[in-house]
Amino acid sequence: MTEAYIYDALRTPRGKGRKDGSLHEVTSLRLSSLTLNALKERNNLEGHAVEDVIWGNVTQVMEQGGCLARSAVLASDLDERIPGLAINRFCASGMEAVNLAANQVRGGAGMAYIAGGVEMMGRVAMGSDGAAIAVDPTIAMEKYFVPQGISADIIATEYGFTRDEADQLAVKSQQRAKKAWDEGRFAKSVIDVKDQNGLSILSHDEYMRPQTDMQSLGALNPAFQQMGEVMPGFDKIALMKYPHLEKINHIHHAGNSSGIVDGAAAVLIGNKEFGEKYGLKPRARIRATAKIGTDPTIMLTGPVPVTEKILADNGMKIGDIDLFEVNEAFAAVVMRFMQAFDVDDSKVNVNGGSIAMGHPLGATGAMIIGTLLDELERADKEVGMATLCIASGMGAATIIERV
Helix, strand or coil, rough: CCCEEEEEEECCCCCCCCCCCCCCCHHHHHHHHHHHHHHHHCCCCCCCCCCCEECCCCCCHEEEEEEEEHHHHHHHHCCCCCCCEEEEECCCHHHHHHHHHHHHHHCCCCEEEEEEEEEEEECCCCCCCCHHHHHHHHCCCCCCCCCCHHHHHHHHHHCCCHHHHHHHHHHHHHHHHHHHHHCCCCCCCCCCCCEEECCEEEECCCCCCCCCCCCHHHHCCCCCCHHHHCCHHHHHHHHHHCCCCCCCCCCCCCCCCCCCEEEEEEEEEECCCCCCHHCCCCEEEEEEEEEECCCCCCCCCCCCHHHHHHHHHHCCCHHHHCCCECCCCCCHHHHHHHHHHHHCHHHHHCCCCCCCCCCCCCCCCHHHHHHHHHHHHHCCCCCCEEEEECCCCEEEEEEEEEE
């Protein structure tokens, strides 16, 4: 089978996903096209250089609707003969774009692809596209639907994680993100978002709160306790599904959950011949990809079974992985991953994660693959794995290896 290589990976800074966020004036289309242009310019991609642009995007309505991937190509400097495919696997959309592209290359369906994603959460609100599993009683009741925050608290309750432990992970995420920015660890990958006059709009992740400590987090109220215990009372649904639990321990709040932000990311993937044609040197090969379905109520435990699957499918052990990027959707997601595999936190999210920098839904999967690659190079490590939990009970993973 043909090898699929990563030739480049870049991302925008993450802007606060609200009206006073620096990227709020930028549309999903423009941020996508700016990201595609940056990848084109950095790699001198002329003409019909890639087979397709596969673009992850979760809330595909309004300005993010209508196959945003194709619109982004047309709005960019890429050749109009390059088509576009918009995909949605919730939080793993950006990763799934990369994995689809890699497997297309490995299968011989074209020499190269651009894969990535975008989410302008401050402009197109999460959930504004509706969801059958949330509103259609024929599935919501049968599958014991609860919102993701309740699911995160179910994980904490089921596996015995305390609020203090979750807050400690959150503080460490902030500290690591600040250190990474201070030391220029993202400099290779983060592009400067500029307006039409060439003036910088945003050049750094603005969601970060480096001053966060245990005391400031301790002052925050649990974010999902009211919806769980009072109105509409989702804890009752959870306890029907998991009667062995006495009550749900609500440990998550805004400070130990991922931030709502805007952002985009792109990865250039191709075979060996593509690199030779354009004079590009591969940075890593995509060694393996995987996805899996899981219990839709507890929902966010997907990184554990998908890791078990990707390792088993490829004859690998957890000890073969040097570094991990586990998306920090909620603190309990990462804690469950480390607990399940007995992985030391010195190998997990070493440059901070979505708790500190935010989680732009359609882009995050591609972002963490790029972050993982940068850190493998910086630390002179060989093999890394990125994984995300996914709404409705799924998991996705990608293993990359430097070349």
